[in-house]
Amino acid sequence: MRGVADQDFRLVFGRTRIDYDPAKETANRKKHGYSLESAVHLLERIMLPTGGPLHHAVSDAFQENGETRHQHMSVDDNWQVVFMVTTMRPDETVRVISFRRAHETERERFRELTGYRER
Structure with missing residues (x-):
């Protein structure tokens, strides 16, 4: 049995921090119409479902670009399917x-994987 590799995606209750590069915030908002802060909020909801x-x-x-990345699909606060890319950093x-x-x-x-269809 293998342990969790450093680059594997994981959310550890009480330990995981979620961040983004503030310099990319404006570019992502302009290009995609979504705030990276919204992605942080979404991942926090996944970590602490209420x-x-x-x-x-x-x-x-x-x-990609010399680092291990993960693609995610989830549902935002407006019930729309969203796509994000993350990487694991130290700590x-x-x-x-x-x-x-x-x-x-x-x-x-996403519908095939989860059964979820947008409203």
Whole structure:
């Protein structure tokens, strides 16, 4: 049995921090219409669920720009499927790289994986 690799995505209750590069906030908002802070909020909701069921899917790890990254699809506060990219940093820190509305093909794949269909 293997342990959790340093680059594997994980949310550890009481230990995980979630952050993003503030310099990328404006660029992501301009390009995708979504705030990286919204991605932080969404991941915090996944880590500390307080309501109904949360639909969330995480990809296997992939390499980009010399680091291990993960793709996620989840449902935002407006019941729309969103897509984000994260990387794990030291000390259980999840760094949000990008956050946007999922494309139609991604939304269909999310429905296949989770059964969730947008309202």
